[in-house]
Amino acid sequence: MHRYRSHTCGALREGDIGDTIRLSGWCHRIRDHGGVLFIDLRDHYGLTQVVADPDSPAFKLAEKLRAEWVVRVDGKVRRRPEGTVNPDLPTGQVEVYAAEIEVLGPAAELPMPVFGEQDYPEEIRLKYRFLDLRREKLHSNIMLRGRVIDSIRARMKAAGFFEFQTPILTASSPEGARDFLVPSRLHPGKFYALPQAPQQFKQLIMVAGFDRYFQIAPCFRDEDARADRSPGEFYQLDLEMSFATQDDVFNAVEPVIRGVFEEFGKGKAVTPKFPMIPYAEAIAKYGTDKPDLRNPLVMQDVSEAFRGGGFKIFARILEEPSAHVWAIPAPGGGSRAFCDRMNSWAQGEGQPGLGYIMFGEGTEPGSARESLVKAFGKVGLDVDYEGEAKRVSGRGPLANNIGHERTEIIRKQLNLRAGDAVFFVAGKPKDFYKFAGAARTKVGEELNLIDKDRFEFCWIVDFPMFEWNEEEKKIDFSHNPFSMPNYPVEDFLALDSNDKDTLLSIMAIQYDIVCNGIELSSGAIRNHRPEVMKKAFAIAGYPEQVLKEKFGGMLHAFELGAPPHGGIAPGIDRIVMLLAGEENLREVVLFPMNQRAEDLLMGAPSEVTAKQLRELSIRVDLPKK
RNA sequence: GGGGGCGUAGCUCAGUUGGUUAGAGCGCUGCCCUGUCACGGCAGAGGCCGCGGGUUCGAGUCCCGUCGCUCCCGCCA
Numbered sequence: 001m002h003r004y005r006s007h008t009c010g011a012l013r014e015g016d017i018g019d020t021i022r023l024s025g026w027c028h029r030i031r032d033h034g035g036v037l038f039i040d041l042r043d044h045y046g047l048t049q050v051v052a053d054p055d056s057p058a059f060k061l062a063e064k065l066r067a068e069w070v071v072r073v074d075g076k077v078r079r080r081p082e083g084t085v086n087p088d089l090p091t092g093q094v095e096v097y098a099a100e101i102e103v104l105g106p107a108a109e110l111p112m113p114v115f116g117e118q119d120y121p122e123e124i125r126l127k128y129r130f131l132d133l134r135r136e137k138l139h140s141n142i143m144l145r146g147r148v149i150d151s152i153r154a155r156m157k158a159a160g161f162f163e164f165q166t167p168i169l170t171a172s173s174p175e176g177a178r179d180f181l182v183p184s185r186l187h188p189g190k191f192y193a194l195p196q197a198p199q200q201f202k203q204l205i206m207v208a209g210f211d212r213y214f215q216i217a218p219c220f221r222d223e224d225a226r227a228d229r230s231p232g233e234f235y236q237l238d239l240e241m242s243f244a245t246q247d248d249v250f251n252a253v254e255p256v257i258r259g260v261f262e263e264f265g266k267g268k269a270v271t272p273k274f275p276m277i278p279y280a281e282a283i284a285k286y287g288t289d290k291p292d293l294r295n296p297l298v299m300q301d302v303s304e305a306f307r308g309g310g311f312k313i314f315a316r317i318l319e320e321p322s323a324h325v326w327a328i329p330a331p332g333g334g335s336r337a338f339c340d341r342m343n344s345w346a347q348g349e350g351q352p353g354l355g356y357i358m359f360g361e362g363t364e365p366g367s368a369r370e371s372l373v374k375a376f377g378k379v380g381l382d383v384d385y386e387g388e389a390k391r392v393s394g395r396g397p398l399a400n401n402i403g404h405e406r407t408e409i410i411r412k413q414l415n416l417r418a419g420d421a422v423f424f425v426a427g428k429p430k431d432f433y434k435f436a437g438a439a440r441t442k443v444g445e446e447l448n449l450i451d452k453d454r455f456e457f458c459w460i461v462d463f464p465m466f467e468w469n470e471e472e473k474k475i476d477f478s479h480n481p482f483s484m485p486n487y488p489v490e491d492f493l494a495l496d497s498n499d500k501d502t503l504l505s506i507m508a509i510q511y512d513i514v515c516n517g518i519e520l521s522s523g524a525i526r527n528h529r530p531e532v533m534k535k536a537f538a539i540a541g542y543p544e545q546v547l548k549e550k551f552g553g554m555l556h557a558f559e560l561g562a563p564p565h566g567g568i569a570p571g572i573d574r575i576v577m578l579l580a581g582e583e584n585l586r587e588v589v590l591f592p593m594n595q596r597a598e599d600l601l602m603g604a605p606s607e608v609t610a611k612q613l614r615e616l617s618i619r620v621d622l623p624k625k
Numbered sequence: 626g627g628g629g630g631c632g633u634a635g636c637u638c639a640g641u642u643g644g645u646u647a648g649a650g651c652g653c654u655g656c657c658c659u660g661u662c663a664c665g666g667c668a669g670a671g672g673c674c675g676c677g678g679g680u681u682c683g684a685g686u687c688c689c690g691u692c693g694c695u696c697c698c699g700c701c702a
Contacts, residue, residue: 029662029663031660031661031662031664031665032658032661032664033658033659033660033661033664033665034657034658034659035658035659035660036658036659036660036661037659037661038660038661038662038664040662047662049661049662051660051661053659054659066653067652080660081660083660084660084661084662086661086662088662089662092662109635109652109653110635110636110652111635111636112635112636112652113636113651113652115663116651116663118636118637118651119636119637120636120637121636121637121694121695122694122695123693123694124635124636173702176701176702177700177701177702178700178701196701196702197702199702221701222701223700223701224699224700224701226696226697226701227695227696227697229701350628477702478702479702480702481702482702483702522702524702594694594695595694595695595696596694
């Protein structure tokens with residue numbers, strides 16, 4: 001017999017009845033009936049009920065056991081008496097009659113129970129992460145994560161990708177997020193940086209001729225946390241392909257992502273073919289470059305219905321040429337209570353309010369209401385007109401102000417019916433689109449329009465290469481300076497750096513994958529032509545000297561025979577989060593840090609000794625409080 | 626860096642217009658209980674009401690400050 005166990009706690013079945021066996025595990029739950037005592041013994045594999053009664057020599061010790069003690073139990077497998085079978089347990093047909101119990105690891109009183117589903121404060125959960133990880137939900141999330149990564153690896157290898165390791169100690173890069181720095185002992189005053197992503201390495205791997213790279217890559221960024229963004233470190237499925245177009249990348253990645261979501265998505269529908277949505281269209285329809293397509297609402301431009309109309313606030317805004325009015329439909333939202341709720345929500349978001357029109361069924365001929373409408377309609381108490389099937393009237397102050405013809409134009413354009421509402425945002429789209437997107441999400445949530453049982457994917461494409469930095473009055477890179485502009489090389493090289501309009505219209509061959517409103521990844525066909533790179537940096541106001549200093553290694557590599565290449569890097573943590581149905585990354589990471597980037601279990605970050613600092617030629621100069 | 630929410634027993638929470646001795650469930654300790662699987666019953670321990678200041682005859686409750694947790698904005702190629 002093995003020192004600790006002959007079976008795991010999830011193994012015993014009817015076929016084992018009569019056998020003498022040995023189990024080890026945690027005392028999950030103990031039910032002491034005085035004369036008979038039950039212990040649910042738990043390990044990684046499952047739960048087995050152990051029974052002790054006064055006839056057993058193990059009984060005295062069994063009475064002393066407490067939750068989460070680790071014990072070894074020897075005993076005989078027996079059939080549970082009639083009526084006491086537990087169909088919820090795979091081992092529920094049998095139980096182990098304890099003959100001998102050995103305590104392998106006693107436990108003091110627990111700061112949080114392992115048993116049960118009750119929520120606990122993050123601080124305690126993180127400090128006692130090993131206890132939290134014993135709990136069923138977190139334990140299975142972590143196992144899911146492992147299986148997802150296995151599946152991704154297998155799919156990537158089957159698609160002809162090869163896995164590489166890249167350095168963890170590397171050079172600080174000037175673009176993007178704040179770096180984590182590691183001081184060098186051998187080079188006083190100099191620092192390594194942890195990679196924000198293996199971006200330059202994977203491009204160099206392509207230059208080195210390896211053709212198809214992937215890695216489950218750790219990435220380090222010293223930025224503030226969010227629910228869907230771990231502070232400090234996270235993992236990406238990082239991949240890169242040589243001689244690849246955007247379509248090639250999509251065709252390589254989409255089946256991997258779709259396959260993983262179909263495999264682990266518990267039957268939820270997965271988008272069969274990811275639609276491609278241009279960045280500008282995503283902003284216009286959804287108010288964000290990461291739209292949740294489970295939300296069916298699509299915004300529309302209704303500027304013309306307000307231009308020169310009776311609603312003076314909007315009419316005046318529209319006198320500015322770049323101003324627009326966007327409409328957010330709210331099917332089923334045509335009640336005063338709902339529109340008021342949305343209005344106060346908007347005020348909570350720092351907006352002056354949220355204009356709306358409600359649509360109600362028209363009045364019946366001869367009704368008291370109709371006579372009121374007849375009497376007061378012209379002075380704007382109500383507006384009434386013929387709908388397609390029913391008489392539908394637009395209601396609320398806006399409808400009254402713009403009159404029924406304009407109201408009807410909006411209603412027809414958005415295909416709204418009685419009982420619906422529509423909300424409006426006005427101004428310069430670049431100032432209000434985020435709020436409009438938030439309003440679209442809010443309406444979708446409030447009206448229960450979001451189908452939670454789907455994974456809705458899309459590609460966002462055609463990102464602008466540059467954007468206007470109003471503060472510094474200059475052109476900036478919009479997203480990634482390493483993306484290839486979607487522009488003929490000769491024409492790009494000939495661009496006038498002062499031709500703002502042309503420059504801002506240039507797209508980069510860059511793309512995102514979005515699922516259910518979460519950005520899973522960002523990628524691009526890279527700019528592998530040194531002269532194009534120099535030109536792009538010059539447009540963004542960086543002299544060639546800066547480019548050489550910061551990206552000299554890669555620039556040099558591109559001067560010695562670089563293949564066209566591109567890739568993408570889906571976030572592993574976010575994929576697992578979606579598959580596990582969790583709202584927070586910490587639920588799918590083994591040992592996460594808290595929102596202030598502290599590891600409460602290991603006590604990181606921590607002070608170090610004076611000797612360590614001396615070796616590194618570092619003197620600490622704390623900020624004054 | 627900024628904003629919102631929260632902070633009462635080990636944990637989850639209740640606590641009335643400010644008013645005697647601050648409660649419940651889970652957990653813990655002891656006793657009882659031979660078929661439970663969220664076992665049940667009885668008894669008990671456990672509280673600087675985050676911290677500091679203020680208003681008041683009186684503060685868990687109202688005000689100011691501060692700290693902590695959390696969510697969001699900024700930030701995140």
